[in-house]
Amino acid sequence: MKHNPKGQKTLNIGFVMDPVEKLFYAEDTSISIMEEAQKRGHRIYYFEPHQLFFRNQNLHAHVRLVNASLANGVQVLSEKMFDLKKLDVVFNRKDPPFDLSYLYLTQMLEFLEPEVFVINSPRGLRKANEKLYIFEFARWIPPTIVSKNPFEIERFQKEKSFDLILKPLDQKGGAGIYLLPQNSKYRTRILSQATSMGTKWIMAQKFLKENVTKGDKRILLLNGKPLGQFRRIPKRGEFRSNLSLGGRTARASLTPREHHLIRSLRPQLLRDGLYFVGLDVIDGYLVEINVTSPAGIPEITELEGKHLESHVVDFLEAAALSR
Ligand SMILES: Nc1ncnc2c1ncn2[C@@H]1O[C@H](COP(=O)(O)OP(=O)(O)O)[C@@H](O)[C@H]1O
Ligand SMILES: [Mg+2]
CATH class of the missing domain: 3.30.1490.20 (ATP-grasp fold, A domain)
Incomplete structure (x- = not known):
C-alpha cells in the first residue's frame, strides 16, 4: 500500500463489471463510487469476468487502469496483466443473470480472501439468490x-x-x-x-397493487444500515417499476416499519458478508434483496443532492485498512 501526498494510504481497487461501453455512465452507481475513490487518490482497475484467469495458482486478470466520472464515463489509462492479490479491494459489480458462469466468478474471487477485501462476499453471493433470500426474512414478505x-x-x-x-x-x-x-x-x-x-x-x-400507484421503494444498505432510499413508480401501462422499464423516481423517507425491517435483516446480512445491498420494498413488504450490483446512488444524488458514494468509499477504506 502506498501513500498519497496527504499521507493517506492509496488503495488499489478492482471493479468486476459488465462491459462499461454498455453502461449509461451518467447514472451509474459503480461509476459514482469509482469517481469518488479516484478523487481520494485510489487507483481504479476495471476488468470483466472473461478477463480473469488462474496462472501459477494465482488469480490474474487483464485489467485496465481507468479514470472514471459520471460526466465523462470511463477512460482507459493503461492495460496490463495483474496479479489480483495486489489489490486491496475487489468490488464485484457484475449484473445478473446469476448463471453458472457467475457461480464460477464467485468461486474464483473467493481465492483472494482474506488478504483482499471482496465485496459483496463471494460466499454471500452464492448463498443469497436475489429472489430466494427473502425467505430468510419470511415475516416481512408477501x-x-x-x-x-x-x-x-x-x-x-x-x-x-x-x-x-x-x-x-x-x-x-x-x-x-x-x-x-x-x-x-x-x-x-x-x-x-x-x-x-x-x-x-x-x-x-x-401482486401488491400499491406498486402500481405508489411504486416500490429501493432502500440501499451499507454495512447493514440504511444509506439512502427512493421510490420508483411504474410508467403508465406498466406494472414493474424498474428504471430500465421507464419507472420514474421520487423522494422517499423510511417508515418505522421499514426501519424495523432493516434492523431485523442486519445481523444476517453481515453474517453473509453482504455489505452493499438494495432492498425492494412495496407497501412495507420485502420483495427482493439485490446483492449482485445494487444501483441507486446517482438517483438519490439527483433527488436529494446527497453524495452517498463517499460513505461507500469510507467503508472500503476502513475495510481495506483493517486487513
Ligand atoms: N409482489 C409484488 N407485487 C407487485 N409488484 C411487484 C411485486 N414484486 C415485484 N414487483 C414489481 O416488479 C419489479 C421487479 O421485481 P423484482 O422482484 O424487484 O425483480 P427484478 O428487479 O430483479 O426484476 C419491482 O420493482 C416491482 O415494481
Ligand atoms: Mg428489483
Missing part, C-alpha cells in the same frame, strides 16, 4: 410460492384468490416477469411460458 410446477402455482392462486406476479430467480431489471390476474383466461399459457413449460423455477408472489 405470500409467496416457488415452484416449477404450473399446477402447484395454480393451486396456490385458487386457494388465495389474488393476482400473482411471476418472477424468474436469476434475472434483474424486470426481465422475464409476468402478471397473472386471478381470473385470467390465459393462465395455462402464462404459467407455461413463465416456467418454460414446467422446467424453470419461478417465484409466484401476491
